Amino acid sequence: MKIKIIALGKIKEKYIKSGVDEFLKRLTPYCSVEITEINPLEIKDENLTDKVLLAEGEKILSCIKPTDYLVTMEIKGKEFSSEEFAQKIEELTNSGTQEIVFVIGSSCGIGKNVSDRANLKMSMSKMTFLHEFARLILIEQIYRAFKIIKKETYHK
Secondary structure, three states: OOOEEEEEEOOOOOOHHHHHHHOOOOOOOOOOEEEEOOOOOOOOOOHHHHHHHHHHHHHHHHHOOOOEEEEEEEEEEEEOOHHHHHHHHHHHOHHHHHHHEEOOOOOOEEOHHHHOOEEEEOOOOOOOOHHHHHHHHHHHHHHHHHHOOOOOOOOO
């Protein structure tokens, strides 16, 4: 299984980068993980937000293959428990899915063009997180999912 995370923006905080790196290292035995960072476009006029999100969306979509299973992180998406998330990853693996792509948008969200392409719209919580935290939480949950799938200790 190959997993790609497309994220708008870079991680600036060293402690978050360190956490991301640790979970990427832990994931090595289970899957291949690639992170693609895309620079968000500056929104100078709030009336142009949708237009900017569509432009960012084109950049995001250019990184996605037609065969990829796309999961967008959206506030109004489906919430999963860790066990349900693991079950979803296992179902995708068993169905022959080669690559799962997760998209974490900017502080303004993601464009309709990306949301419309999604196979699954997922929410981490009803709370809002900084995109840096969202990336760390997502990577930790992917690691946790593989530990659950393999019935290895970690998840409690």
